[in-house]
C-alpha cells in the first residue's frame with residue numbers, strides 16, 4: 001500500500017469511521033490489522049506489540065494492542081473508551097474511532113458514531129446476529145451514518161464457510177427492513193481480522209467471495225456523497241472587534257459554516273433578532289474570499305451595523321430554520337443518574353446554551369427493534385427515548401434528518417456540568 | 427487565487443473552531459507554549475482564529491531550566507512579535523521552594539517535575555483553560571483524550587469518567603477549582619504538523635534542522651553532550667555528529683536523530699519516510715508501557 005505522496009501531504013479529504021460490534025468481535029484487532037497491512041505502524045510501535053504479545057504467550061501478534069491504550073484495557077483485553085486512530089493512503093486520510101463493544105459502554109459507541117460518515121459493524125461468524133448487533137445497527141441508523149460495512153469476522157473459525165456467511169447476511173437483511181433511515185448503504189464483507197483476509201488484501205481462502213476488501217471499499221467512497229448536506233447555517237461563535245487603528249470599525253462574526261455555502265452579497269437574516277443584512281466580506285485569516293464553503297471556519301462582516309452575539313445564527317433569507325421554545329427529539333441517555341420528567345437541564349445546541357425542562361417522556365425505544373415501551377417515568381444509562389423539552393428561550397433548529405449539525409444537541413447536567421445525553425430533533 | 431475556502435485543510439478548520447470556543451467559553455484561558463513545533467503551530471492557529479484582533483489570551487512557558495537555548499531565544503522573540511503576554515514559570519523555583527525533589531542518576535530528568543510548577547501556575551493565575559499541543563497519535567493513552575479534557579482541583583485526569591464529546595459540540599462548563607485542558611490539534615499526526623509548517627512557512631527553532639552537535643550514544647539513542655545537562659558516564663564517548671531533533675522537550679529526555687535535513691522540505695520527506703514514531707525518541711515514555719497514562723493521571727500535560 002503506497003503511503004501519502006508529497007502533493008497530498010496537506011489533508012484534503014478525511015473520512016471518519018467508527019467501529020461497532022459486541023465484545024470480542026474483533027474491532028480493535030481489525031483496526032490493528034488495517035494499520036499493519038497499510039504499513040502505518042511505526043517500527044517502535046510494532047516492536048512493542050511483538051514484545052507484549054510474546055509476554056502474554058501468544059503465538060500470533062495481538063493487533064488489538066495497537067489501539068487498547070489504557071492499562072485497564074490491556075489487562076482485561078477489552079476496549080473501555082473510544083480511541084482515535086489515524087492513517088493515510090495515497091487516496092485519503094482516515095480517522096477511525098475504535099469504540100467499546102460492551103453494553104455498559106454503549107454511550108461511547110454513540111459518541112464515536114456521531115462524528116463519522118462510515119461505520120464498520122463487526123459480527124463474530126460463530127455467533128451471528130446478536131442483540132448488540134441490533135443495537136449498533138439501530139444507533140448507526142438513528143445517527144444517519146451514511147455508509148455501513150457489515151464485516152463478518154473470524155471466518156477462519158468457521159472454516160471460511162459460505163453457508164455461515166450467507167445465513168448471517170440474511171439475518172441481518174431482516175434488520176434492514178425495519179430501519180428508519182433507508183438511504184443508508186450497506187455492504188457485507190467476510191473477513192478474518194486476525195489473519196488479514198479481506199481486510200486490506202484479497203485472500204484465496206474464500207474463493208466464493210468476489211467482492212471488495214474493507215479498505216478497497218473505503219478507498220472508493222466519495223466523501224462528498226457520504227457527507228450530509230443541508231442548507232447553510234452559520235452559528236456565531238465569537239465576535240471579533242480588534243479596535244486597532246487599522247481596523248477601528250471592524251466587527252467580524254467568527255464561526256463555522258454548516259450545511260451549505262455562503263457568498264459575499266447574500267441577503268441574510270440574523271437570528272433571533274430577524275434583522276436583515278447582506279454579507280459584505282468573508283475572511284479566512286487575512287485573506288478575503290467570495291465563498292465560504294461548507295465546514296470552513298471563517299469570519300464574516302455584514303453591510304449593516306446590526307446587533308449579533310455568540311449563540312446567534314446567520315442564515316440566508318427565505319431559508320429559515322424552525323424558531324421555537326420547545327421541541328421533541330430522540331435522545332440517547334448517557335448517565336447513571338436517571339432523566340426524569342420535570343427535571344431541568346442545560347441544552348447545548350451547537351454553540352448555544354439554553355435552560356430546558358423535560359416536559360414529557362413519550363416512550364422508550366428498544367434499540368433491538370423489539371418495539372417501544374410506554375409509561376416510563378425515567379431513563380437510565382444507554383436508554384433511547386422520545387422526549388419533549390421546553391426551553392427558557394427559543395433556539396433555531398432543523399430536523400436531524402434534514403440537518404445533522406443543526407438538528408442535534410447535547411444535554412448537560414446542571415449539578416455537575418457533565419454531558420449526560422445526546423439528542424436528535426424530530 | 428481561489429475564490430472559495432474549500433481548499434483549506436479540514437484540520438485547520440477544526441483547530442480554529444476549537445480556539446474560538448476556548449475564547450468564548452472560558453474567562454481565563456492560557457496557551458501553554460514550550461517552543462516546540464506543536465505549540466508553535468498552535469500559536470499560528472490562534473493567530474488565524476482571531477485575526478485581525480490579537481490572540482485574546484497569554485502564552486505560558488513552564489521552563490525546566492534544561493531547555494535548549496535556541497528554543498528560549500525563539501520563544502521570547504515570537505511573543506514580542508505577536509504582542510502577546512508571555513508568562514514564564516520555572517521548575518527551578520519549585521525545586522528551591524522544596525516542593526519537588528530533583529531526580530538523580532543516569533536518567534535524571536526534570537520533565538515530570540514540570541507538573542507541580544504547572545499546577546501552581548494554574549492556581550496562581552486562576553486559569554480555567556490551558557491550551558496544549560498534544561496529539562492523539564503521539565501515544566496510546568493520548569489516543570483516548572478528549573478535546574476538552576476536564577481536570578479536578580489536583581489537575582488529575584480521570585480516564586474512566588471522561589465526558590462524551592458528540593458531533594463538534596464542546597462542553598466547557600466546569601465547577602470552581604476545576605480546569606480544562608484543551609487540545610486543538612488532537613486529530614493531527616506528526617506529518618500533518620510538519621506539512622502545515624512547510625505550507626504556512628512558519629519559522630521554527632534551528633535545532634529542528636540538521637546541525638553539528640557534540641553527542642554520545644546510550645541505549646541506541648543519541649544524546650546531546652553540550653551544556654552538561656544530561657548525566658554522562660566517563661566511558662560514554664562524546665563525538666560530533668550531524669543531527670536534528672524531532673521533538674524539543676527537556677534536553678534530559680529528548681534524543682536526537684542522525685539527519686542531514688537542513689530545510690523544511692527535507693524534514694518533511696524524512697518524516698514521511700521514517701519508520702519510527704517521534705515518541706520513540708522520548709526516554710520518558712520508554713520507562714514503562716503505561717508511563718504516559720500514569721503521568722497524565724498525576725496532572726501532567
Ligand SMILES: Nc1nc2c(ncn2[C@@H]2O[C@H](COP(=O)(O)OP(=O)(O)OP(=O)(O)O)[C@@H](O)[C@H]2O)c(=O)[nH]1
Pocket residue numbers: 021022023024025026027028029030062064077078079080099100101102153154155156157191192193194195
Ligand atoms: N481466530 C480469530 N480470532 C480473532 C479474529 N479477530 C479477533 N480475534 C480475537 O478475538 C479476541 C477479541 O478481539 P478484540 O479485537 O480485542 O475485540 P474487540 O471487538 O475490540 O473487543 P471490545 O473492544 O472489548 O469490545 C482477541 O483474542 C482476538 O485475537 C479473527 O478474525 N479470527
Ligand SMILES: [Mg+2]
Pocket residue numbers: 027028029064068078079098099100101
Ligand atoms: Mg476493542
